[in-house]
Amino acid sequence: MAEMQTPLRKVRGLGAAREGTGHFWRVRVTSVALIVLSLYFLGFLISLNGAGYATVRAALAQPFAALMMGLFVLVGLAHMRLGMQEIIEDYIHAEGQKLVLLILSTFFCVAVGVASIFALLKLTLGG
Amino acid sequence: MSRKTAAAARPLSPHLQIYRLIPTMLMSIVHRITGGALYFGTLLLAWWLIAAASSEHAFDIANSFFGSWFGRLILFGYTWALLHHLLGGIRHLIWDTGSLMQKETSTRLAWATIIGSVILTLLVWIAGYAARGAF
Numbered sequence: 001m002a003e004m005q006t007p008l009r010k011v012r013g014l015g016a017a018r019e020g021t022g023h024f025w026r027v028r029v030t031s032v033a034l035i036v037l038s039l040y041f042l043g044f045l046i047s048l049n050g051a052g053y054a055t056v057r058a059a060l061a062q063p064f065a066a067l068m069m070g071l072f073v074l075v076g077l078a079h080m081r082l083g084m085q086e087i088i089e090d091y092i093h094a095e096g097q098k099l100v101l102l103i104l105s106t107f108f109c110v111a112v113g114v115a116s117i118f119a120l121l122k123l124t125l126g127g
Numbered sequence: 128m129s130r131k132t133a134a135a136a137r138p139l140s141p142h143l144q145i146y147r148l149i150p151t152m153l154m155s156i157v158h159r160i161t162g163g164a165l166y167f168g169t170l171l172l173a174w175w176l177i178a179a180a181s182s183e184h185a186f187d188i189a190n191s192f193f194g195s196w197f198g199r200l201i202l203f204g205y206t207w208a209l210l211h212h213l214l215g216g217i218r219h220l221i222w223d224t225g226s227l228m229q230k231e232t233s234t235r236l237a238w239a240t241i242i243g244s245v246i247l248t249l250l251v252w253i254a255g256y257a258a259r260g261a262f
Binding site for chain 2: 032
């Protein structure tokens with residue numbers, strides 16, 4: 001039986017993800033936001049250096065501080081997920097391993113994000 | 128199957144072992160390493176936030192780790208990694224506009240990244256100890 005599929009049909013979906021410069025652009029947008037957020041994060045930690053339980057809780061319960069920390073965590077995780085994707089795609093060439101690592105990396109970022117945001121919500125909204 | 132052999136037979140472009148190490152190349156490598164370190168460093172931040180939200184006991188455990196010499200070493204490294212990645216990122220944003228890409232300028236920018244990150248890290252820690260009332 002002659003081959004019915006055209007070469008184009010065979011490679012469709014295997015090549016570029018049709019997102020163009022999407023990955024590059026998201027790395028850039030998150031990095032611009034992170035310039036401000038990470039400087040805030042550093043300043044926040046400097047001001048809390050050596051502080052005890054009550055002081056740290058009070059500082060994290062402040063709405064502005066909690067919002068900035070939440071943004072730092074979320075934007076940071078989005079940025080680092082994109083970065084780790086690039087690292088994995090550069091060095092892992094076995095297709096199966098690569099997919100597993102990409103999925104694990106996403107799980108890791110989501111888990112760290114959910115846990116951190118839950119902690120921040122608990123600190124600000126009660127408890 | 129034919130896809131597999133085609134992939135195996137593909138020639139490899141010359142890389143690390145072939146090229147002489149130059150500052151921009153080294154900073155590129157360090158940018159990636161610091162990025163990877165910061166990736167796992169978020170675990171420390173999450174631990175700290177969860178501990179603060181949980182109980183005084185949990186917070187004290189986290190705090191005593193961060194206060195130990197080993198914890199402080201890790202946090203010092205974390206600070207440097209963050210600042211180096213931050214400066215390296217700004218450098219890349221500048222390059223994205225197409226400016227400062229001349230050979231000598233980009234090399235100078237690479238040196239500025241490493242020197243700047245070390246100086247800023249020291250300043251952050253001096254400020255940290257000052258906030259603690261150590262001086």
